[in-house]
Amino acid sequence: MAPLLEVRNIKTYFYTQDGVVKAVDGVSYDVNRGETIALVGESGCGKTVSALSILRLVGEPAGKIVAGEILFDGIDLLKLSKEEMRKMRGAKISIIFQEPLTSLNPVLTIGRQISEGMEFHKNMSPSEGMEEATRLLKMVGIPHPDRRIHDYPHQFSGGMRQRAMIAIAIACQPQLIIADEPTTVVDVTIQAQLLELIRNITKELNTSLILITHNLGIVARYAQRVFVMYAGNIVEHGKALDVYHAPYHPYTAGLLGSVPRLDEPRKARLQPIEGQPPDLIALPVGCSFQARCAYSVPQCLKEKPRLLEVAPNHYAACWVSQKELKPWQIL
Amino acid sequence: MADIIIEVNNLAKYFPVTRGLLRRQKIADVKAVDGVSFAIHKGETLGLVGESGCGKTTLGKCILQLIRPTSGEVIFEGRDLCELTDKELVPVRAKLQMIFQDPYDSLDPRFTAMEIIGEPLRIHHISKGKEYSDHVLELLNLVGLAPYMAQRYPHEFSGGQRQRLGIARALALQPQFIMCDEPISALDVSIQAQIINLLDDLQQKFGVSYLFISHDLSVVRHLSDRVVVMYLGKVMEISNRDELYKNPLHPYTQALLSAVPIPDPVVEMKRQVIVLQGEVPSPMNPPSGCVFHPRCYRAFGDCSQVVPLLADAGGGHQVACLLYETSRP
Numbered sequence: 001m002a003p004l005l006e007v008r009n010i011k012t013y014f015y016t017q018d019g020v021v022k023a024v025d026g027v028s029y030d031v032n033r034g035e036t037i038a039l040v041g042e043s044g045c046g047k048t049v050s051a052l053s054i055l056r057l058v059g060e061p062a063g064k065i066v067a068g069e070i071l072f073d074g075i076d077l078l079k080l081s082k083e084e085m086r087k088m089r090g091a092k093i094s095i096i097f098q099e100p101l102t103s104l105n106p107v108l109t110i111g112r113q114i115s116e117g118m119e120f121h122k123n124m125s126p127s128e129g130m131e132e133a134t135r136l137l138k139m140v141g142i143p144h145p146d147r148r149i150h151d152y153p154h155q156f157s158g159g160m161r162q163r164a165m166i167a168i169a170i171a172c173q174p175q176l177i178i179a180d181e182p183t184t185v186v187d188v189t190i191q192a193q194l195l196e197l198i199r200n201i202t203k204e205l206n207t208s209l210i211l212i213t214h215n216l217g218i219v220a221r222y223a224q225r226v227f228v229m230y231a232g233n234i235v236e237h238g239k240a241l242d243v244y245h246a247p248y249h250p251y252t253a254g255l256l257g258s259v260p261r262l263d264e265p266r267k268a269r270l271q272p273i274e275g276q277p278p279d280l281i282a283l284p285v286g287c288s289f290q291a292r293c294a295y296s297v298p299q300c301l302k303e304k305p306r307l308l309e310v311a312p313n314h315y316a317a318c319w320v321s322q323k324e325l326k327p328w329q330i331l
Numbered sequence: 332m333a334d335i336i337i338e339v340n341n342l343a344k345y346f347p348v349t350r351g352l353l354r355r356q357k358i359a360d361v362k363a364v365d366g367v368s369f370a371i372h373k374g375e376t377l378g379l380v381g382e383s384g385c386g387k388t389t390l391g392k393c394i395l396q397l398i399r400p401t402s403g404e405v406i407f408e409g410r411d412l413c414e415l416t417d418k419e420l421v422p423v424r425a426k427l428q429m430i431f432q433d434p435y436d437s438l439d440p441r442f443t444a445m446e447i448i449g450e451p452l453r454i455h456h457i458s459k460g461k462e463y464s465d466h467v468l469e470l471l472n473l474v475g476l477a478p479y480m481a482q483r484y485p486h487e488f489s490g491g492q493r494q495r496l497g498i499a500r501a502l503a504l505q506p507q508f509i510m511c512d513e514p515i516s517a518l519d520v521s522i523q524a525q526i527i528n529l530l531d532d533l534q535q536k537f538g539v540s541y542l543f544i545s546h547d548l549s550v551v552r553h554l555s556d557r558v559v560v561m562y563l564g565k566v567m568e569i570s571n572r573d574e575l576y577k578n579p580l581h582p583y584t585q586a587l588l589s590a591v592p593i594p595d596p597v598v599e600m601k602r603q604v605i606v607l608q609g610e611v612p613s614p615m616n617p618p619s620g621c622v623f624h625p626r627c628y629r630a631f632g633d634c635s636q637v638v639p640l641l642a643d644a645g646g647g648h649q650v651a652c653l654l655y656e657t658s659r660p
Contacts (some may be wrong), residue, residue: 042519159610187382187546190608192590196606214520217592221599236525238595256594258524260553263593269531270553272524276489 002074003030004208005054005176008067012046012053019281023049023063025232031176031235036202036209038223038240038254040216044277045229047212051178054210055093056085069234073175091121094169096198098181100161104153110137111149111166114171121172122204136167140197159190163197170201177202178210183218195222216259220244228252228326231288234307238314246327250317253328272331286317295320295328335507336540337371337427340576342403344386344393346596346613361615363389364400368641371508374491376541378555378572380548380587382611386564388432394542396420407508425455428501432513435492438485440459444471445481445494451503472497474529487617491522498529504539510542515550527554534563548591552576555576560584563622564614566641568647579630621653629654 012024024046031037035236039047052058053065056077070077072093079086094117097103105113114136115129124132130149137145153161162182179198184193199222202209211223213287219226220240227237228249236249247253254273260266275292278284284291290300297320305317310325321328345360363386371377381387382578393400396412405412410425422515438447438474449467452458458466468478474495485493494514501509511530515523527550534541545551549559558575560583568581579585586605606625612618618625624634633653641651 042521123342187589188548188590189382189609192604192606193608196604214519215592216594217599220594220596221592244594244596249585255520259594260549261593261595261596262549262552262588262591264596266572267555270524270527271527273521274525276491276522316461 001033001326004073005032005210006069006071007054008071010034010050010070010156010183011066012049012063013066013077014063016281021280022232022283024053025281025283026068027225027229027232027234029234029237031208031210033175033208034202036199036204036211036223037198037217037225037227038211039159039217039227039229040213041229042075042233042277044234044280047229049181049244050229051095051180051210051212055089055095057089057095075196077137087121090117090168090174090197091172092174092288093178094172094174094188095178095180096162096165096169096182098184098185100165100185101153101159104165106153108150109150114149114164114167114168117168117171132171133167136171137164139170139201140164140167141193142224158186159194162186162194166194166198166201170207173205174207176208176210178212180212181214182211184215185214189216198222202220216244216255229284232280232286233287233317235318236314237307238311242311246311247330248310248314248321249289249329250293250295250320250328253330254292257331287317290322334373335370335377336373336407338406339370339394341408342367342390342393342405344398344403345516350445353576359519359615362564362617363614364393365617366403367564367566368403369559369566369569371540371542373507374534374538375556376543376554376601378551378558379542379544379561380546380551380558381454381561382546384563384611384614385561386614387561388512388564390561391429391512391542391544393426395429395510397429405564422455425504428504428506428509430494430497430501430511430514433517434484434490434497435517436499439491440485443482443484444476444488447485448494448499448503455504466503470503473502473533474499475525477620484577489522490518490576491525494518494526495529497500498526499531502533502539505537506539506607508540509539511542514543516545516547523550530554548587560587562567563611563617563621565648566651567623568648568652569641569648570650571646574646574648577649578650580644580655581652582627582654585635586628603634621651 007029009026009028011026014023025038029145038113041047054070110132111133114133119129120125133149134145142148142163182196192295215329216258223240226240226243230251236252257271273292278288286301286303292295299319305319308322309316309318310321337592340415344364347357349355350358350574377386392398394405400413425592434527435476443647445467476495490607543554557571559566562583568584579588585609589605609626620635620637623631639651639653641649645657
């Protein structure tokens with residue numbers, strides 16, 4: 001069966017006074033039905049922009065999707081009219097944002113915000129919408145949902161707001177949910193609650209999930225496949241198991257080595273990745289990770305590596321691993 | 332013990348909640364920190380973990396007297412800091428420094444790097460003129476920044492570099508103790524390790540003690556010698572690092588540890604996560620008995636009535652939980 005979503009070589013650029021910021025520079029990935037994939041990377045690597053591009057929510061006029069195709073269930077989303085795209089958002093594809101306080105509307109009640117999408121997409125009356133909203137709030141685990149639907153976002157705690165956000169996202173039973181750092185602003189115990197909730201709901205509704213995060217532990221717990229991004233490109237992807245145990249890109253290996261792990265003996269010293277990510281306005285000609293890479297060869301400076309299969313269903317964009325076909329050691 | 336640098340005894344900070352416009356009336360207290368005691372030893376790192384709102388930052392600020400505690404004592408060099416006037420505190424502050432969480436908010440945007448790092452030197456009249464600029468450059472070098480960056484403003488630095496500036500400023504007066512309030516939580520993963528290693532190196536070089544406040548249990552394990560676990564203004568557990576992570580006693584600590592995802596899919600598949608129900612209650616109206624009992628999966632009858640005391644469970648491992656209280660004094 002064809003994948004639910006196929007992103008093909010999209011480029012999303014931002015035109016600023018200082019120059020063109022190549023936030024996403026030729027990224028491809030796909031999501032199967034009912035599957036959870038993760039986009040991992042650090043701030044500014046383009047993981048959020050590449051997901052917002054799917055919903056065509058990139059801030060215009062500065063931001064623009066300049067190339068590529070986004071096939072959702074066989075339809076190229078980039079070719080849809082604004083009106084057709086509006087019918088997709090919330091109904092077929094929805095998103096859970098990182099910061100629920102700024103992404104919920106402060107002057108509308110929670111119930112109204114959940115019901116809004118259903119009224120638009122499913123022609124529900126406001127009273128039917130509120131009834132359904134109560135059911136959804138209950139489903140996401142908010143106590144006294146019949147009373148709480150009349151509350152405003154400021155009356156909810158951070159964890160509850162994110163639950164409300166999840167209720168909005170699942171209201172129209174979308175086929176794909178994008179979760180953009182859904183738990184970065186909440187505490188670990190609440191994080192565990194929310195992620196379990198998202199997992200159970202996506203399983204129950206057979207929804208596909210794109211999980212965007214910088215937390216390697218969350219990816220390991222929830223995603224089946226991982227796409228590692230660096231400076232606007234995917235540098236490695238494969239099954240979570242393969243990527244974590246045999247990383248073929250030095251950046252992935254570096255990331256895995258730089259976080260302390262609770263299940264392993266304590267290391268005397270962490271192995272950081274020295275330096276900083278490159279400026280997206282002035283990207284180098286060759287590999288964008290070259291300046292921070294301990295294993296670079298002259299070719300890395302001259303030419304940008306493309307993603308190639310280095311092991312079965314495991315892709316990496318690194319000249320050295322493509323030649324040697326050996327994973328890197330996690331230090 | 333002779334090697335104790337700071338001793339905190341029964342420290343509490345209540346923030347009053349008032350009502351009324353013309354005649355303000357106190358209607359309640361937010362018990363941000365409620366009867367906390369522990370000691371920090373020379374040259375050690377004491378980790379302080381807990382969720383947001385548990386009072387860990389307030390506690391840190393109370394130790395430094397940036398917030399005056401409601402009651403209790405903070406003993407440093409034989410004196411109770413809570414008793415000192417603001418003026419008397421000035422020389423003490425040179426020995427007790429702080430690194431803040433957000434490297435974007437904690438640096439004055441109109442100061443250059445040199446002025447930021449040099450400010451403590453000027454205030455405490457440590458050095459002047461050529462000596463002053465040499466001193467600042469030395470500090471820059473110490474935290475891994477280049478001398479030519481001295482004339483730059485904060486916005487010209489990356490997040491990690493800004494945090495290095497904050498560290499250089501804290502080190503300027505060669506303090507004996509630095510309180511690090513979530514110093515890496517605003518940084519990217521690959522940069523976090525750089526700052527952790529830097530803090531490690533500086534401790535080995537200068538023998539400074541840290542109070543390392545964080546919600547990241549894996550980082551706390553990496554850096555700390557001993558760990559304090561807080562919940563709703565109270566200490567739940569104190570122990571040596573290895574003992575705490577190998578043998579957590581308090582149900583809250585157990586839940587916290589199990590909630591931390593481990594970056595390994597194979598390990599994650601086998602792990603059992605303790606998902607705590609509900610959220611942290613309001614510190615304005617904390618639960619009776621043990622403050623953790625409404626969320627505790629091992630709570631029994633007495634937990635809602637009896638306040639557990641922090642008691643020794645052997646080998647310096649202290650826990651405040653009725654499960655481990657055999658007899659009441």
